[in-house]
Amino acid sequence: MSDLKAPIAVRCTPELVYNYAAGRYGSLFLQGLKEGRILASRCRRCARTLVPPRLACTGCFGAMEDAVELEPRGELLAFTLVAFPFLDPFTGIQRPIPYCYGMVRFAGADNTFQYFLSEKDPAKLRVGQPVRAVFRAAAERVGEMADLLYFEPGIGG
Amino acid sequence: MQPVAILGAAQTRHVARRDDACYSELAFEVVAALLAETGFTHPRIDTVITVSSDFSDGRTISDMAVQDAVGAAGKSSSKVSMDGAFALAYAAARLTCGRYRTCLVVAHAKASEGRPREISRAAFDPFFERPLGPTDHVALGLQARRFLARGTVTREAVALAAARALAYANGNPNAHWRGALSSREIQLGPPVADPLHRFEVAPDSDGACALLLADLDTARAHAAARGVPVIRLDAVACATDRHGLGDRDLGLPGVLPQVARAAYAQAGITDPVREIDVAEVYDASAVQTLLWREGVGLPVDLLAGPAWNPSGGALCAQPGFATGLVRVAEVWRRLAAGEGRTGLAHGMTGFVGQAHCVGILRRA
Numbered sequence: 001m002s003d004l005k006a007p008i009a010v011r012c013t014p015e016l017v018y019n020y021a022a023g024r025y026g027s028l029f030l031q032g033l034k035e036g037r038i039l040a041s042r043c044r045r046c047a048r049t050l051v052p053p054r055l056a057c058t059g060c061f062g063a064m065e066d067a068v069e070l071e072p073r074g075e076l077l078a079f080t081l082v083a084f085p086f087l088d089p090f091t092g093i094q095r096p097i098p099y100c101y102g103m104v105r106f107a108g109a110d111n112t113f114q115y116f117l118s119e120k121d122p123a124k125l126r127v128g129q130p131v132r133a134v135f136r137a138a139a140e141r142v143g144e145m146a147d148l149l150y151f152e153p154g155i156g157g
Numbered sequence: 158m159q160p161v162a163i164l165g166a167a168q169t170r171h172v173a174r175r176d177d178a179c180y181s182e183l184a185f186e187v188v189a190a191l192l193a194e195t196g197f198t199h200p201r202i203d204t205v206i207t208v209s210s211d212f213s214d215g216r217t218i219s220d221m222a223v224q225d226a227v228g229a230a231g232k233s234s235s236k237v238s239m240d241g242a243f244a245l246a247y248a249a250a251r252l253t254c255g256r257y258r259t260c261l262v263v264a265h266a267k268a269s270e271g272r273p274r275e276i277s278r279a280a281f282d283p284f285f286e287r288p289l290g291p292t293d294h295v296a297l298g299l300q301a302r303r304f305l306a307r308g309t310v311t312r313e314a315v316a317l318a319a320a321r322a323l324a325y326a327n328g329n330p331n332a333h334w335r336g337a338l339s340s341r342e343i344q345l346g347p348p349v350a351d352p353l354h355r356f357e358v359a360p361d362s363d364g365a366c367a368l369l370l371a372d373l374d375t376a377r378a379h380a381a382a383r384g385v386p387v388i389r390l391d392a393v394a395c396a397t398d399r400h401g402l403g404d405r406d407l408g409l410p411g412v413l414p415q416v417a418r419a420a421y422a423q424a425g426i427t428d429p430v431r432e433i434d435v436a437e438v439y440d441a442s443a444v445q446t447l448l449w450r451e452g453v454g455l456p457v458d459l460l461a462g463p464a465w466n467p468s469g470g471a472l473c474a475q476p477g478f479a480t481g482l483v484r485v486a487e488v489w490r491r492l493a494a495g496e497g498r499t500g501l502a503h504g505m506t507g508f509v510g511q512a513h514c515v516g517i518l519r520r521a
């Protein structure tokens with residue numbers, strides 16, 4: 001073979017579309033958001049409470065059978081800044097960056113829930129800070145993740 | 158190989174779409190059923206192998222999302238991203254190394270969530286093939302032409318194999334497709350992958366399957382305690398062929414004859430026609446229903462030798478990479494029920510059978 005003088009590459013744009021089923025538990029959570037409620041699953045065997053709700057308990061690996069409602073407030077356990085541009089998978093539109101992404105422990109939950117924060121400056125946030133969930137206006141809620149707008153700093157502990 | 162045993166098998170019903178369960182919940186469903194059936198609990202599972210396709214799940218490292226559902230936290234778990242039958246070889250290796258006594262194998266697929274044709278197209282060479290529009294179905298059509306051109310079977314025989322699969326599936330509560338159609342009706346049906354028509358090409362299904370394997374001592378103790386037979390895995394063999402469609406003769410069974418010979422040698426089988434009672438193969442098309450018979454050394458006549466895809470085969474339910482594991486589960490179920498002593502289970506990966514895997518199961 002003669003020496004390669006001009007290597008060639010081709011640009012390829014695959015179109016991959018997915019139609020995910022939220023399933024019984026995911027659908028329950030989204031329906032809860034439509035009603036302005038945060039729903040979790042609770043395990044009868046080990047009493048673990050997980051949000052979002054799911055079938056498999058992370059404690060005993062049994063089926064989580066009960067749904068419970070959590071107060072829409074909690075404690076900010078971690079946060080960081082998202083500055084990487086990406087297309088929102090639900091809208092196909094780029095989400096404005098940068099923004100803060102946080103992990104919130106709802107009172108009564110055994111795990112933490114990840115979501116957007118209203119605050120755009122991480123310097124104004126602290127671990128352990130109380131936060132509360134802010135929903136869309138009731139008439140605008142449709143049963144999707146975006147019904148939950150963000151967590152904003154809450155009052156008191 | 159040192160024999161191991163299969164203690165139990167569970168599968169979901171295979172359907173076009175499961176809206177009530179996400180993919181990890183499908184995996185949970187079969188694991189819960191398998192544990193209930195065998196009386197095992199999570200602490201008695203030593204190691205876990207999950208089977209999934211990232212492309213199909215639309216999720217990178219798709220296996221990690223099922224770890225909670227299969228109870229793998231804190232255990233050594235690994236993944237097979239090929240047809241589930243190949244996980245048999247992996248599970249057997251893990252058990253025979255002596256470190257683990259039990260191994261859970263779980264495969265899931267939700268064909269309804271992605272676009273199987275688009276996903277299959279992405280496996281083709283990006284320069285020379287992908288712009289042409291090849292898919293798994295296109296490959297099946299090309300294979301069918303090559304197979305029919307050999308003149309060993311008629312076009313009618315292919316349609317008959319499809320009709321027979323649908324009829325068998327009437328007795329399979331988990332089948333996605335079942336029905337009573339004549340070979341003529343099938344040939345008049347909508348074309349899917351010329352020259353193949355609807356029902357001659359396997360459906361795209363949502364479903365899952367799980368097996369519990371163990372070393373022979375554990376299996377014997379389990380069998381004695383529960384009054385069930387020991388079903389051994391006496392052999393498992395696999396091999397991969399050249400990749401390109403143009404680098405193989407698609408009308409021939411490829412590396413399958415060599416894989417079958419290796420499995421027969423391990424299991425001490427000298428006359429497969431007489432010695433095998435039941436066989437389940439991954440037939441993505443009705444051509445493969447016939448071609449894989451030739452591959453495992455059986456006569457073309459579907460009535461000679463073992464019961465051949467008595468579940469209806471992949472032609473009646475094709476839950477992605479779970480399809481080959483379902484073949485193993487079907488053979489296991491029949492041997493456990495006393496419908497024969499020796500069974501053959503087959504899986505494949507890659508277009509029109511680039512890689513094949515054959516397992517031999519025996520009721521002790």
Ligand SMILES: [Zn+2]
Nearest residue numbers: 043046057060
């Ligand atoms: Zn639990």
